[in-house]
Amino acid sequence: MQPQSRIYVAGHRGLVGSAIYRQLQQQGYTNVITATRQELDLRDELAVRRWFDQQQPEYVFLAAAKVGGILANATYPVDFLQDNLQIQTNVIAHSFRTGVKKLLFLGSSCIYPKFAPQPIKEEYLLTGALEPTNQWYAVAKIAGIKLCQAYRQQYGWSAICAMPTNLYGPGDNFDLQTSHVLPALIRKFHEAKVQGQPQVTVWGTGTPRREFLYVDDLADACIFLMQHYDDPEIINVGTGEDLSIKELAALVQKIVGYQGEIVYDTSKPDGTPRKLLDISRLQALGWQAQTPLALGIEKTYEWYLAHAQGCTKA
Numbered sequence: 001m002q003p004q005s006r007i008y009v010a011g012h013r014g015l016v017g018s019a020i021y022r023q024l025q026q027q028g029y030t031n032v033i034t035a036t037r038q039e040l041d042l043r044d045e046l047a048v049r050r051w052f053d054q055q056q057p058e059y060v061f062l063a064a065a066k067v068g069g070i071l072a073n074a075t076y077p078v079d080f081l082q083d084n085l086q087i088q089t090n091v092i093a094h095s096f097r098t099g100v101k102k103l104l105f106l107g108s109s110c111i112y113p114k115f116a117p118q119p120i121k122e123e124y125l126l127t128g129a130l131e132p133t134n135q136w137y138a139v140a141k142i143a144g145i146k147l148c149q150a151y152r153q154q155y156g157w158s159a160i161c162a163m164p165t166n167l168y169g170p171g172d173n174f175d176l177q178t179s180h181v182l183p184a185l186i187r188k189f190h191e192a193k194v195q196g197q198p199q200v201t202v203w204g205t206g207t208p209r210r211e212f213l214y215v216d217d218l219a220d221a222c223i224f225l226m227q228h229y230d231d232p233e234i235i236n237v238g239t240g241e242d243l244s245i246k247e248l249a250a251l252v253q254k255i256v257g258y259q260g261e262i263v264y265d266t267s268k269p270d271g272t273p274r275k276l277l278d279i280s281r282l283q284a285l286g287w288q289a290q291t292p293l294a295l296g297i298e299k300t301y302e303w304y305l306a307h308a309q310g311c312t313k314a
């Protein structure tokens with residue numbers, strides 16, 4: 001990938017795509033192309049076909065996806081399965097057809113079996129049953145991985161697959177019904193502080209463990225992989241450290257400066273007990289995450305204060 005290469009970031013308005021877009025600009029790539037959802041519906045095969053014929057990108061970061069937290073997955077199973085299958089199949093197929101040199105597909109750590117040994121190695125894919133709360137998304141992402149591997153096997157095409165752990169950062173979704181845990185906690189603690197509420201409710205038991213990667217670090221890893229990785233095997237992207245939801249809640253509470261009490265709503269699902277990625281494959285290539293969790297949460301809270309307040313409904 002050269003500074004003047006024609007690079008398409010699919011999903012540039014989303015958490016991941018916007019971070020990749022920012023990072024490419026910062027690193028001096030001058031020919032990055034994008035399309036908004038209004039300009040190009042990636043679920044529409046004909047529209048994607050025409051767009052690729054016209055635009056002819058050389059490199060593609062496939063960061064477009066229907067995403068959401070534990071409740072959103074359970075509420076919109078068709079969207080999570082069908083939209084993602086359509087988006088990824090259209091982008092992968094027409095990238096190949098129009099001569100894209102290399103494509104990076106973004107998966108997720110939820111593709112791994114619910115009870116995978118920890119930390120999770122790439123080879124544990126498809127060795128056990130999935131976590132039911134996000135199976136729809138996981139099955140779509142697994143199909144995307146297999147499609148990339150199939151194109152490589154049948155045509156020798158350079159499609160690579162990165163599996164990020166739970167992500168957070170500027171541009172995240174702070175809607176309490178559909179968001180992931182970290183932005184939800186920032187918003188809950190902030191609103192409770194401002195409104196003087198005595199309690200904040202955290203879902204589940206607080207015992208599940210999660211690993212969190214700052215999205216700008218993921219973007220850096222994606223560009224690094226585009227430059228240095230060309231292998232059929234999927235590759236994990238994480239920090240190598242996790243913490244319990246209870247520990248996360250305490251950390252967010254402190255950063256936001258909320259004095260009240262935390263209560264747990266155990267009628268809400270815990271999801272998978274733990275999903276810490278084994279990142280030795282990525283480390284061996286020489287990449288490591290840079291942003292400590294507390295700093296990342298501070299930056300995300302700053303972003304929330306500047307952009308997101310009042311924009312989302314409870």
Ligand code: GDP
Binds near residue numbers: 185
């Ligand atoms: P997951 O990693 O796919 O399970 O997705 P989430 O980020 O939505 O949830 C992670 C964990 O945080 C689960 O155990 C949730 O029950 C827990 N959690 C606690 N409070 C919240 C909250 O307010 N929103 C969400 N989405 N999850 C929460």
